[in-house]
Amino acid sequence: MSRPAPVTRRSAKTEYIETDTGNKISRRARIEGKQNIMLAGKSVVMAGATLRGDLHRKSDKPAEGEKGGSVTAISVGKASIISTDCTIRPPMRLSRGQMTFYPMRIGDNVFIGTGTHVSALSISSHVHIGAGCVLSPFCVIKESCKILPGTVVPSHMIIPPGSIVAGRPARVIGEVGEGWGQGGGGEGEEYVEGGDLRPLVRSIK
Amino acid sequence: MAHAFPYTEIACPCTLNVSAADSARRTSVSVPQATDDDEEQTFNPHSPRANFSLYSPNDLLYCDDCHTIRCPRCWIEEIQVWYCPSCLFEIPGSAVKSDAEPAQLAGPFIQTCPYCSWTSLDAGIQFATSNHISDQLLKLRKPRSQEQNSDEAGVKAIVQGQDAPPILTLSHEAHFSNLTSFYKTLLNDAPTLNPYAVFAASPGASAYSSPSNLARIITMYSASPSKNPQKKVLPLREALTSAEGLALLPPPASLGSETEIIARMRETGYFDTASLEQQREAPINYEKRFHLGKDALWPVATLLRTRRTRRCSTCRHILSKPETKQGITKYRIKLLASEHILRFMLRPLNLPLISASGLLKPHSTILYVLVVRNPLFNPVKVTLATPSTTPGKVESRVTILCPDFTVGASGEGVGNEVWDDALRSSTSSSRQTSSALSASGHEGRHTSGVGFEDRVPEAGKVWERGRNWVSVVLEIVPGSLNPPSIPLSFETLSIRQDQSGTANAVPGAMREDSETIGEDDEEAVLKIPVLVRMEWDADAGAEGPEAGHKGEVAKEKRELAFWSVFCIGRIGA
Numbered sequence: 001m002s003r004p005a006p007v008t009r010r011s012a013k014t015e016y017i018e019t020d021t022g023n024k025i026s027r028r029a030r031i032e033g034k035q036n037i038m039l040a041g042k043s044v045v046m047a048g049a050t051l052r053g054d055l056h057r058k059s060d061k062p063a064e065g066e067k068g069g070s071v072t073a074i075s076v077g078k079a080s081i082i083s084t085d086c087t088i089r090p091p092m093r094l095s096r097g098q099m100t101f102y103p104m105r106i107g108d109n110v111f112i113g114t115g116t117h118v119s120a121l122s123i124s125s126h127v128h129i130g131a132g133c134v135l136s137p138f139c140v141i142k143e144s145c146k147i148l149p150g151t152v153v154p155s156h157m158i159i160p161p162g163s164i165v166a167g168r169p170a171r172v173i174g175e176v177g178e179g180w181g182q183g184g185g186g187e188g189e190e191y192v193e194g195g196d197l198r199p200l201v202r203s204i205k
Numbered sequence: 206m207a208h209a210f211p212y213t214e215i216a217c218p219c220t221l222n223v224s225a226a227d228s229a230r231r232t233s234v235s236v237p238q239a240t241d242d243d244e245e246q247t248f249n250p251h252s253p254r255a256n257f258s259l260y261s262p263n264d265l266l267y268c269d270d271c272h273t274i275r276c277p278r279c280w281i282e283e284i285q286v287w288y289c290p291s292c293l294f295e296i297p298g299s300a301v302k303s304d305a306e307p308a309q310l311a312g313p314f315i316q317t318c319p320y321c322s323w324t325s326l327d328a329g330i331q332f333a334t335s336n337h338i339s340d341q342l343l344k345l346r347k348p349r350s351q352e353q354n355s356d357e358a359g360v361k362a363i364v365q366g367q368d369a370p371p372i373l374t375l376s377h378e379a380h381f382s383n384l385t386s387f388y389k390t391l392l393n394d395a396p397t398l399n400p401y402a403v404f405a406a407s408p409g410a411s412a413y414s415s416p417s418n419l420a421r422i423i424t425m426y427s428a429s430p431s432k433n434p435q436k437k438v439l440p441l442r443e444a445l446t447s448a449e450g451l452a453l454l455p456p457p458a459s460l461g462s463e464t465e466i467i468a469r470m471r472e473t474g475y476f477d478t479a480s481l482e483q484q485r486e487a488p489i490n491y492e493k494r495f496h497l498g499k500d501a502l503w504p505v506a507t508l509l510r511t512r513r514t515r516r517c518s519t520c521r522h523i524l525s526k527p528e529t530k531q532g533i534t535k536y537r538i539k540l541l542a543s544e545h546i547l548r549f550m551l552r553p554l555n556l557p558l559i560s561a562s563g564l565l566k567p568h569s570t571i572l573y574v575l576v577v578r579n580p581l582f583n584p585v586k587v588t589l590a591t592p593s594t595t596p597g598k599v600e601s602r603v604t605i606l607c608p609d610f611t612v613g614a615s616g617e618g619v620g621n622e623v624w625d626d627a628l629r630s631s632t633s634s635s636r637q638t639s640s641a642l643s644a645s646g647h648e649g650r651h652t653s654g655v656g657f658e659d660r661v662p663e664a665g666k667v668w669e670r671g672r673n674w675v676s677v678v679l680e681i682v683p684g685s686l687n688p689p690s691i692p693l694s695f696e697t698l699s700i701r702q703d704q705s706g707t708a709n710a711v712p713g714a715m716r717e718d719s720e721t722i723g724e725d726d727e728e729a730v731l732k733i734p735v736l737v738r739m740e741w742d743a744d745a746g747a748e749g750p751e752a753g754h755k756g757e758v759a760k761e762k763r764e765l766a767f768w769s770v771f772c773i774g775r776i777g778a
């Protein structure tokens with residue numbers, strides 16, 4: 001795990017800034033609270049995406065004078081892709097009379113489609129999320145799920161592993177088969193939903 | 206499920222009985238001759254039946270005993286584990302039918318919907334404990350249905366007055382029990398007439414368990430006319446009165462008349478009405494019109510989910526078996542079809558020919574590259590056959606420029622392959638991912654490979670070749686959605702005649718009554734059926750007795766044929 005902070009600027013003209021661990025962050029992405037966002041490596045944040053790392057649990061010190069750069073608000077695993085115009089916003093709720101934010105975890109090889117709003121508590125690995133979805137606060141997406149475009153997952157909903165989910169509100173409409181995420185990765189082969197996203201990450205320039 | 210074009214599907218051979226030997230004669234150049242046998246005819250992806258035999262390659266399994274593809278229609282399932290979809294807690298098989306929930310907290314509980322803010326209080330439901338919800342619901346429901354039911358004798362009395370329309374004040378439970386007893390008496394009265402009587406008589410027991418039952422079933426299905434002409438065969442009738450379980454629409458008077466419902470809707474608004482989907486969820490809610498009040502939707506139990514073992518229905522071989530440990534979603538055994546049969550991938554050779562709307566232009570030739578990838582450790586001889594005009598209402602012309610070729614073996618280690626391909630793709634990469642990027646709203650600039658545009662595809666030659674993959678070019682002329690009532694040219698006419706050899710297949714005759722096809726019509730999707738035949742020398746039974754020294758493994762000829770469907774895209778008007 002490393003942070004995207006030390007950026008190697010090779011040329012000012014590229015769309016993406018590549019970090020030491022191979023993360024690709026679009027220059028047109030909106031990243032708030034950088035120090036609270038962890039990207040494990042080889043992950044992509046595309047143009048127009050908003051990451052609200054500034055929404056994190058305040059340290060126990062009573063005053064607003066926040067110093068704790070060590071608080072993680074958003075952590076993203078390896079080879080995950082956050083597409084254009086997504087919003088990643090840690091969930092919050094009232095706790096002992098105070099609005100408290102909860103850290104969000106996104107696993108490895110997670111694809112989040114364009115324009116999707118994410119306030120989930122966690123998204124496990126090998127999950128494919130279509131475009132224009134809403135993942136309401138505190139929902140939990142277990143591994144190897146497929147969320148079809150335009151789905152609205154209600155808050156606190158738990159989606160069991162291997163589910164195909166659609167609708168407003170979201171319902172489990174099927175199961176991904178044994179072959180979920182299999183194949184792909186080779187030349188001449190399309191990347192596979194739920195599979196290894198590294199070839200796709202590699203191709204994004 | 207919605208896919209992004211282009212994509213491929215596979216028809217499981219179990220639905221079609223394709224014989225591999227027969228397919229050998231077919232190639233893209235020589236159109237298959239029509240035979241008397243229906244099953245040998247071209248697979249029509251637009252036929253309503255195709256829906257039930259086409260699968261995404263990733264959803265299919267492979268039986269390595271029968272050496273063939275297996276689909277949900279030819280595998281059987283055994284439930285290994287039941288679990289709750291919300292808390293993921295596994296429930297032992299013995300407790301599945303009871304109400305077993307782990308959590309046990311005290312205090313009044315309600316159910317809430319985080320999406321629409323409905324709570325069970327809206328329907329006047331509150332729980333004493335957080336577990337045994339179904340039991341509690343049942344107990345809460347009993348007094349209500351009794352109150353609704355006034356008393357059963359009264360209901361019957363009203364019904365028996367034949368002239369008056371039957372007043373239905375029966376609850377769902379009463380309807381159900383009436384209907385059940387009605388069917389039971391019906392079957393008991395005429396047990397010899399109906400094979401289903403067998404099931405009613407011995408629930409749970411197999412219909413084929415007793416010889417007399419078996420004999421009865423055989424008589425039912427045998428084509429010979431009734432052996433006992435003196436016995437009149439009475440057709441089974443349905444329930445006629447509410448005492449027999451008949452439920453009539455419009456809804457019972459107890460729920461209020463239509464005008465009352467309208468008045469209430471006017472008052473409470475659209476959002477308080479139950480959707481059709483909610484009503485259909487369970488019989489208990491069929492007549493529920495609102496979210497609130499004593500006649501509101503009733504909560505329905507969540508079904509448990511399962512993890513299942515799949516077996517070949519022919520030889521009982523295990524095709525997939527999930528890991529038994531809780532919380533682990535991996536498989537202990539899985540025989541994926543995609544690891545045993547050729548994998549296909551399509552991409553346009555020259556993108557600009559697809560119009561900005563994403564629709565295919567009728568009558569303009571487009572070229573697609575078909576990449577055929579071999580997952581096996583032995584080289585495979587491949588034959589692709591397709592009818593020169595696609596079946597269905599829209600006739601598109603298709604030519605596979607190189608229908609016969611051999612694909613090399615997949616490498617020993619997956620690692621090798623990945624490295625090979627990584628090196629290869631580092632030179633000309635962006636091609637295969639452009640569609641992925643455009644799908645994610647990213648304006649992917651389509652850069653075709655270096656110098657590829659200048660090359661002209663040649664008939665009989667493969668386009669590109671890698672270690673375990675070959676690509677060939679498909680020439681496609683999309684047909685028109687609204688063809689003129691006379692054939693476009695003599696050429697198309699002659700092809701039709703060639704193909705079927707029968708007079709009624711002349712396009713002009715076929716289209717006389719044809720309606721125009723809209724862009725949204727299923728028939729407007731260009732689908733190419735391709736009969737794929739693979740032949741290879743497999744290493745004969747790895748478990749067999751010493752197959753000689755290293756390098757002298759006994760070989761065994763194998764072949765497999767199946768229909769695949771290439772879905773290219775929608776044709777524009």
Ligand SMILES: [Zn+2]
Pocket residue numbers: 217218219220274275276277278279280
């Ligand atoms: Zn099958």
Ligand SMILES: [Zn+2]
Pocket residue numbers: 318319320321322323
């Ligand atoms: Zn709701």
Ligand SMILES: [Zn+2]
Pocket residue numbers: 268269270271272517518519520521522
């Ligand atoms: Zn088998």
